[in-house]
Structure formats: structure tokens, C-alpha cells
Amino acid sequence: MDNSATTPARKEVVEEMLPYLTENFGNPSSIYDPGKISKRATEKARQKVADAIGAEENEIYFTSGGTESDNWALKGIAFANRNKGNHIITSSIEHHAVLHTCIWLEGQGFEVTYLPVDKYGRVSPEELKNAIRADTILISIMLANNEIGTIQPVEEIGKIARENRIYFHTDAVQAIGHVPIDVKKMNIDLLSLSGHKFEGPKGCGALYIRKGTKIEPLLHGGAQERKRRAGTENVPAIVGLGKAIELAAGEIEETNKTLLEMREHLIKGLLKLPKTHLNGHPTERLTNNVNVTFEYIEGESLLLLLNAKGIFASTGSACNSTSLEPSHVLTACGVPHEIVHGSLRLSLGRMNTREDVDRVLEVLPDIVQRLRNMSPLTPQNYRTL
Amino acid sequence: MDYSAKVMDHFSNPRNMGSIENCDGVGEVGNAKCGDIMKIFLKVEDDRIADVKFQTFGCGAAIASSSMATELIKGKTLKEAWKLSNKAVAEALDGLPPIKMHCSMLAEEAIHEAINDHLKNKGLEPWTE
């Protein structure tokens, strides 16, 4: 139940990849036949990625994953457009791949506005408009949030960006296979995606860059990826990513239908527990995301007890982070620190069944009660011991 | 989190969890690092800890430390209990991951608070060292 962290590569994906790890090992840059086989395979995958998001094949650049795509989009746009301005707008709930890049860019002399979000985690198009300055060169707002699943009004944001002639980047890492995407209709100039979030391989992603966009490379070297991203292509992974996105995009309606049913069943069941709240938006959310907080308890101990029952989930608790900071996303949504502690994210995948969901609903009440009995914060009427 | 088997044992089956009515001393401390809370209840007879219970709002290491610390001070004199360090608690648990060492501090501090609360109830000066 932690599919937002990662997913296993699908059987069909692995099957497509295998020949490119063994017999078809040619370097796509070589002019002889084995090289051409690899080259053709990457181009086929590129077309599949383009088709999945309504882009052209020559607007897709393969990278080492979501983190590289985000870094490239932000740093590449910032440094290529410095003569036009040095102001960037993002949101306060972005993934660290965007936020930490923005902080680094601030150190390089850029100015960054971090838009607040409402209690559901949505940015306001009005506030975005107000934040725009004459020297704004980039707006980077994620399509869907990895912790609370909130989907942003991307089409509106894209329109605002276009009207103001500002580049618009969106981190769509969590959205692929869940939210239908059309980069043209949504006025998206740059879009990040990552293979392992939609049953493709890890360490492989892509950045969509609209034709005509002024961007610096992140990696310098050979002439791969039309001289914009150096380094010998990870051919097997690219092939796998292509297959995975083709399947994910093709099955999007069917997947969402099943996931939505499970999500709603899970949320309804969890909210029956007293002092339990839903985080994120009730409807504008990924079909696979459930995020709740249980008052009076701490998330890491919750995860350990769930793990003992064979249920794997995640939390925004400070105790479960290497920085000992609570989730910046829940904090930005206005959730108080001690309540962030008791947050639980269950992210569903195609592999989950209704039985899995029922099992969670069966074991969670006891676990929550057990920790509540242990906590000094629990009022007497919520104790059973 | 990579916890020792001892930590997992004390976390899964915490000893001395709960509260004591009409106790002789209570100590409640919060953790400045991650915001967690531990509460210790003492029953004291002849300067000895006759009974001890805890309540903890915190991670696996915090709960295991509470459990182990209360085991270690049960039956001990107040002076002996005062000397229990967070290091000793961590060692008794076969070690804690470095990032979790601060969680065992909660136990040490809560015991100090509880002992001083007891001394205060008896009209005595609190200990500082």
C-alpha cells in the first residue's frame, strides 16, 4: 500500500527490456546495425511517451528519473533565461527535487516565490497572478502531490503562464497513469515524469520540453538526446519506460475506476475511527491516494505495527524523516505539528485488491487504539485501558 | 528503520505501559527534536521505586526506551534511578540507530522530572545533578 513510493516493473515491461540487456546491447550512437537496433528502440519508446501526454516525439528527452527531470527543468530554464529575469514561482508543497533545487537557485542569485496552498493543498490561480512580476521567467507547479494526492488546477495555471509569456513546468511524476494529460491543451512547456512510479524501471525518466523552449543542458558531454542531455542512453530502461507508459496511459480509465472504488471504500472505513481526519482534497485527488491523520499517535510506531501485519505504508511524521522535520506538505496545509505526527499515507496500485483494503480496515482500528492507549495525549474517553 | 530485536521486542510488548492513580511523582517531558512526549508515573516506598508506569507519544525507539527504562529502574532506589543515563538505556536495547539516540533522552529526562516531582511533594529540594 505504498505505490506512490514505487511500483514493481510489470511483466510485459521486463519482457520488452530483457533483449536490450543481453543480445541487443548496441550503443545507439554507433552507426553499424546493432547500434541502429538500439537507436530504433529508443525512438519507439520516445514516441510512446509523446503519445501518452499529447506531445511530439522530438519534444521528449530521457533522463535518469524524476529528480533529474525536475533539476534540469528548473536550472536549465533559469540559466538560459537569466537575461529576461531572475524570478521563479513555485508552490510550498512541491517534491524536494523541486524545492531543494529552488533553494539552491536562490543561492545562485535567483528569487523564488513559494505560493501557499489552502487546507486541501491547492494553489490559488488568483495568488499566482498576483505573484507574477515583470522579471518572472518560470512557474513550476506540480500536477499531483505525492503525499496527499491533491491535483492542481493545471489548465488554469497553464493559461495564466501563457498569457504572461512565462514558461510553465509541471512535475507530473505522480500523475502518469492517473490523470489524463494533454500538454498542448494544458499549456505545459515542461513536464517531468519517472518510470518507476507507473510500473516501469527505476532510474529512468523523461522531461518533455516544448519545441522552441530556451533551456540549458544539465549534463554536458556527448551529443545524445539532440545535444541536450549527454550520456549513453539507458536503452533497456528507456524501452521499459516506453512500454510502461503505453500500458498505463492506455488503461487509465479502467485503472482509475477500480482504484477510485477502493480509495473511497478505504477513506470511508478509516473516517469511522474517532478523531481521524482526511488530508488533501476530497475529490480533486489521485485515485490511488489516501492520507489520513489519527490524533494522539505517532506515525513511525504506526508503520512498525502495520509492517508486523504485512501492510506497508508511509507517514509524514517527523520521527520517520532523516531531518526529524514533519512533512512540509501537511504543514503547508495548516495541519498542526502534533497532528502531522499521526499521518498515514496508503497509496494503492494495480496490484492491490478489495481484500487488501478490507484487511487494512480490519487491523487498523486495533493498532490505532493500542497506540492511543499508550499515548499521554489521549483523552480518557478515547482510551480502552 | 533498522532496529535491534530487543528494540522491536520492547516496542511490540511494552513493559509497564499505563498510569498509576495516586502516584508519588509524575514527570512529563517533550522532545525538542521531533516534538514527542513521554510521561512517567512513580510509586515510591522507602525511597525505592515500588512501581513505575509510562505513557509515550513517539516513535518505536521512544516507546522501546520507555519500556526498557522503566524496567531498569523498577525496585531501584531513587538515587540509583536518577543515575540511569540514556546511553545505558540504549545499550540495554542492544543499541539504537544514531538518529534515534535523542529518543532515549526522553526516558532519562522524564525519570528526573518524576523523581523531582516526588521530592517536591515531600517538601524536599529538587536534585540537579
Ligand SMILES: Cc1ncc(COP(=O)(O)O)c(C=O)c1O
Ligand atoms: C512528485 C515527485 N517528484 C519527483 C520524484 C522523484 O523521482 P525519482 O525517484 O524518479 O527521482 C518523486 C518520487 O518520489 C515524486 O513523487
Ligand code: FES
Ligand atoms: S520520538 Fe521522534 S524520532 Fe523518536
